[in-house]
Amino acid sequence: MMIEDLQKISDAERAEAQKYEHHVHVCMETACIASRSDQVKQALTEAAERAGKPCRVKGVGCMGLCSAGPLVKVEPDGTMYKGVTPEDADEIVQKLGDSPVSRLECDTNVPFFQRQVKIVLENSGEIDPERIEDYVARDGYLALYTALTTMTPSEVIAQVAKSGLRGRGGAGFSTGLKWTTVAKSPGERKFVICNADEGDPGAFMDRSVLEGDPHAILEGMTIAGYAVGASQGYIYVRAEYPLAVERLKIAIRQAKRLGVLGENICGTTFSFNVDIRLGAGAFVCGEETALIASIEGRMGQPRPRPPYPAEHGLWGYPTLINNVESYANIVPIMRKGADWFSAIGTEKSKGTKVFALTGCIENTGLIEVPMGISLREIVFDIGGGIPDGKKFKAVQTGGPSGGCIPEEHLDMPVDFESLLQIGSFMGSGGMIVMDETSNMVDVAKYFMEFCMTESCGKCVPCRVGTAQMYDLLDKLTKNEATMADLQLLERLCDVVKYTSLCGLGQGAPNPVLSTLRYFRHEYLARIQEANHEAAFLTD
Amino acid sequence: MSKVRLATVWLDGCSGCHMSFLDMDERLIELADRIELVYSPLVDPKEFPDSVDVTLVEGAVSSNEDLEKIRHIRKHTKILVSLGDCAVTANVPSMRNSFRVGEVLDRAYIENASTQQQIPNVSVPTLLRQVLPVHSVVPVDVFVPGCPPSADTIHYAITELLEGRTPDLSDRSRFGA
Amino acid sequence: MKQPSSRIKTLKIDGQDVGAHEDETVLEVARENGIFIPTLCELEGLSPHGGCRLCLVEVKGINKLLPACVTYVEEGMEVTTNSTRLQEYRRTILELIFSEGNHICSVCVANGHCDLQSLAQKLGMYHVSVPYRHPRRSVDASHERFALDRNRCILCTRCVRVCDEIEGAHTWDVSGRGIEAHIVTDLNQPWGESETCTSCGKCVNVCPTGALFEKGKAVAEMAKKRGFLPYLTLMREKRTR
Amino acid sequence: MLRNYKKPAPPSDDKRWRLVEATMRRHGHDPNALIEVLHTVQESFGYLEEEALQFVAASLSVPLSRVYGVATFYHFFNLKPQGEHSCVVCMGTACYIKGSGAIVEAIEQEFGVKPGETTPDNKFSLLSARCLGSCGLAPAAVLDNSVAGKLEPQQVVERIREWTK
Structure with a gap:
């Protein structure tokens, strides 16, 4: 595999595309397929054949507005159609090059599309994720080739460090620093792991990236492998994401065939393989030491850190663990440079962040925005506000370790530090909007139930503490709790937060603490309305 | 100097703590100089007095009658002492808590009864969903664990309280002994 | 068995100056010096588990509590084993x-x-x-x-x-x-x-x-x-x- | 490991064991491959029966209790056979906010099964998932392997009624 070969594929692919006057992109992601987009694609292909139009129909990754699926985009004019059914196919094809089918048209001249900045999602919705040629035609694997042939591993790390990229899995640890530690840690073998165990309820950023642009992850991981000196990578992905797994398998096969993965990549002495490991329904495996235990075939129980996986990871070897979105940033950084990347975002949080915007909001879907954008812009401009004339109440970020942010903090910029300051957490990118009808004690109970059932059971505070806190919240929602119960709840929040072994337990009290901080009156109302006798009565 | 008004009550327990109390033997006579026992299974009065300085509670809260009693006592007591494991932890009576009340009654009065299989329901208190330690129903000031606490421990706890101190039980008593 | 080659570190536990081999845990050193740290899951002779969280201690300069059973000594470490906060936890x-x-x-x-x-x-x-x-x-x-x-x-x-x-x-x-x-x-x-x-x-x-x-x-x-x-x-x- | 230790034979001549053996071979019978192998067993047989666990334990040289521990730690694995049809209701935050609880309740009421349970006639299993990642379609569920979104409780109940006729 040489640069000429990449160029040849790219040229051929572009030439093939030139043959068609019209390009019809159909979203082929889990959510749109659930709304029959596979049938829409089939119908469009047949309609194009029947009409004999110079038109190419292709399945692509997420185009963002998942609630309006199936989405179809027509290029070169950029018309977007929403809620397309197979029955609409003929009409869409008929109108190609003419005025669009107005009843299906989805206005893209709105903040939802205009305010986004696409780095991670640059290929989503553009390429066919099951064809490596399409990826190559958009300069795919060029960054890898350049890194391998013109840069030393430490130069690669320097570029990542200079970009200011911070881990997108939640805590925001400096990616460059992590890579440096792994590179410097002595070990006869090293490993690179991609954490695709996206377990936060209400988050699907990683699934979309894996389904829509799997080669970007492979390329990012391979560059990382070169930088830290690893020859084996693992993608740990949830078994609940069968389509992502399938696309990754296809991508790995194609990349190997092309010589951009496997032995002697791009004709160099560097070899790197990637295997997929399936999760099996345990949220705690998102924690890196638990994830490692799971890849090793054991129960996903975290162990105390230090030692950190960067020094003592998979089978005791130095191991680099980044999440999907972090790896997806690597290729653009390598291709366009650290300065370009660090010009986006805020002083301490560079680049963009992908969010899964869901809940009580007009535009549900996947968005990518520059760091530093305000929550208000996300919720009211991009998200289109709250439907049915209801009032905004809170937005929840950071999943089960995160918090509920009230109206008063909506103007705060979205970055790692600001979110922590107001008692929430960046997390992996789930953003759930709640309207006035949501009860915050119920919300806190929902997340506590999640943490309780996902606790691995290894350490006492998390195992028993989450169960006790859940019981207290249950009592509150049943209007049976007393002030003493609330005080006990607050005491347990403190103990569990500071004594639990891993992030799951340490973060478990956050939804309670943040709702207590901003919506304490809702807890007090439950206590005032309570019938304290009910708790004692005979069953 | 007026005597300290002391009460002892017996909720759901085996009366072992009261036996241990009596095991103070001759020290009871010394205490009698400083204490007036105003209410107790050991003395005559049937009504809990309006104003009591210290109440020792033996036993867990098992029935609606226990519940009413302990609330009344709390209202009229300055210092409430949970005496013994049943009061402190709900102990042996709480072993029924893993089961539903109906299951327990069935087992006791139907399945294991050879004659007159019938769950008593006339002039007996209603059982609560769970047997509870005293402090989960009303605030408790002093905890004296033990099954039962020894006479020495009880004597120590009472004399400390008489001196106006909070008894430190670290070397004297533990759960189960 | 401590390797003879292992280096010696000095640290403070509850204000007391103590010396330790670099491959010793805070718990081991505390025990050698008669300082009590409660434990439940730990048992000498078995691998550490780190689950009971009773042996958590405070280390100056680190804002997290650390389990003494798996925390190795470091030069100049200042460990507090029995603060009011730890006792309450x-x-x-x-x-x-x-x-x-x-x-x-x-x-x-x-x-x-x-x-x-x-x-x-x-x-x-x-x-x-x-x-x-x-x-x-x-x-x-x-x-x-x-x-x-x-x-x-x-x-x-x-x-x-x-x-x-x-x-x-x-x-x-x-x-x-x-x-x-x-x-x-x-x-x-x-x-x-x-x-x-x-x-x-x-x-x-x-x-x-x-x-x-x-x-x-x-x-x-x-x-x-x-x-x-x-x-x-x-x-x-x-x-x- | 004993050098001459012979790998055990499959519990029966059921052809599906070949798939399980293939996975084990691909991983060189490495104990680390336990979870991967259990995935293959469940894919092939629908659940993890006791003799399968025994076979996997012996083949990979993993202690029985560890195999059992892993099989019960991960909620994706079932130790009991599932019904002919299944409905996995998403209980992710977005679905929860949009009322997936009501869907579960409606199914519970109509068919008398709670999440994780199967109807006595073995026709239908109700399951719940942490998050299907289809939040844009909240509330969502997987009805016999295909994702369906923006569901109403009654709609799901009717679909299941067809299965359980």
Whole structure:
């Protein structure tokens, strides 16, 4: 595999595309397929054949507005159609090059599309994720080739460090620093792991990236492998994401065939393989030491850190663990440079962040925005506000370790530090909007139930503490709790937060603490309305 | 100097703590100089007095009658002492808590009864969903664990309280002994 | 066995200057110097577990609490083992343990010989302020000589580790997760039917509570003999040298 | 490991064991491959039966209790056979906010099964998932392997009614 070969594929692919006057992109992601987009694609292909139009129909990754699926985009004019059914196919094809089918048209001249900045999602919705040629035609694997042939591993790390990229899995640890530690840690073998165990309820950023642009992850991981000196990578992905797994398998096969993965990549002495490991329904495996235990075939129980996986990871070897979105940033950084990347975002949080915007909001879907954008812009401009004339109440970020942010903090910029300051957490990118009808004690109970059932059971505070806190919240929602119960709840929040072994337990009290901080009156109302006798009565 | 008004009550327990109390033997006579026992299974009065300085509670809260009693006592007591494991932890009576009340009654009065299989329901208190330690129903000031606490421990706890101190039980008593 | 080549570090524990080998944990050094740090899952001779969280200590300059059993000494470290905050956390953790199972000391075979019971006394935990959960848990008395009462199990995994690491049978493991977690033998069949159990009794003796006990022992009769553990560990190390 | 230790034979001549053996071979019978192998067993047989666990334990040289521990730690694995049809209701935050609880309740009421349970006639299993990642379609569920979104309780109940006729 040489640069000429990449160029040849790219040229051929572009030439093939030139043959068609019209390009019809159909979203082929889990959510749109659930709304029959596979049938829409089939119908469009047949309609194009029947009409004999110079038109190419292709399945692509997420185009963002998942609630309006199936989405179809027509290029070169950029018309977007929403809620397309197979029955609409003929009409869409008929109108190609003419005025669009107005009843299906989805206005893209709105903040939802205009305010986004696409780095991670640059290929989503553009390429066919099951064809490596399409990826190559958009300069795919060029960054890898350049890194391998013109840069030393430490130069690669320097570029990542200079970009200011911070881990997108939640805590925001400096990616460059992590890579440096792994590179410097002595070990006869090293490993690179991609954490695709996206377990936060209400988050699907990683699934979309894996389904829509799997080669970007492979390329990012391979560059990382070169930088830290690893020859084996693992993608740990949830078994609940069968389509992502399938696309990754296809991508790995194609990349190997092309010589951009496997032995002697791009004709160099560097070899790197990637295997997929399936999760099996345990949220705690998102924690890196638990994830490692799971890849090793054991129960996903975290162990105390230090030692950190960067020094003592998979089978005791130095191991680099980044999440999907972090790896997806690597290729653009390598291709366009650290300065370009660090010009986006805020002083301490560079680049963009992908969010899964869901809940009580007009535009549900996947968005990518520059760091530093305000929550208000996300919720009211991009998200289109709250439907049915209801009032905004809170937005929840950071999943089960995160918090509920009230109206008063909506103007705060979205970055790692600001979110922590107001008692929430960046997390992996789930953003759930709640309207006035949501009860915050119920919300806190929902997340506590999640943490309780996902606790691995290894350490006492998390195992028993989450169960006790859940019981207290249950009592509150049943209007049976007393002030003493609330005080006990607050005491347990403190103990569990500071004594639990891993992030799951340490973060478990956050939804309670943040709702207590901003919506304490809702807890007090439950206590005032309570019938304290009910708790004692005979069953 | 007026005597300290002391009460002892017996909720759901085996009366072992009261036996241990009596095991103070001759020290009871010394205490009698400083204490007036105003209410107790050991003395005559049937009504809990309006104003009591210290109440020792033996036993867990098992029935609606226990519940009413302990609330009344709390209202009229300055210092409430949970005496013994049943009061402190709900102990042996709480072993029924893993089961539903109906299951327990069935087992006791139907399945294991050879004659007159019938769950008593006339002039007996209603059982609560769970047997509870005293402090989960009303605030408790002093905890004296033990099954039962020894006479020495009880004597120590009472004399400390008489001196106006909070008894430190670290070397004297533990759960189960 | 400390390697002679290992370097010496100096640190402060509770204001006291102490010296230690670099491969020692804070817990080991504290013990050598007569400083008490409570533990439950830890047992000398078994691999560390880090689950009970009772040995958490404060280290100056680190805003997280660290488990002494797996935290290695570092030069100039300043460790606090017994602040008011730590004492309160430890009491609450003990309360959580007591609330989780059905620990009725007065009728337990291990009454008077129980690590959990004596720690409660030592740390001044006189009552449990969190509600008791009263789970319905099973008892396995199918083994000829021993029995398991899951009501008294605190999931310290000492039995799992001793069976795996010392006896080499790995008969025990933890099944399920979170509040539902419990220990099982083999594929969750009755203990007496386990094909891998050698009936050595090590698990019974390392169990900190009355969860694992010898049949025929009445209340307060189940004293545990643990002398074998350091002995076996030492003999093994000698042999592999 | 014993050098001459012979790998055990499959519990029966069911052809599906070949798939399981293939996975084990691909991983060189490495104990680390336990979870991967259990995935294959469940894919092939629908659940993890006891003899399968025994076979996997012996083949990979993993202690029985560890196999059982892993099989019960991960909620994706079933130790009991599932019904002919299944409905996995998403209980992710977005679905929860949009009323997936009501869907579960409606199914519970109509068919008398709670999440994780199967109807006595083995026709239908109700399951719940942490998050299907289809939040844009909240509330969502997987009805016999295909994702369906923006569901109403009654709609799901009717679909299941067809299965359980």
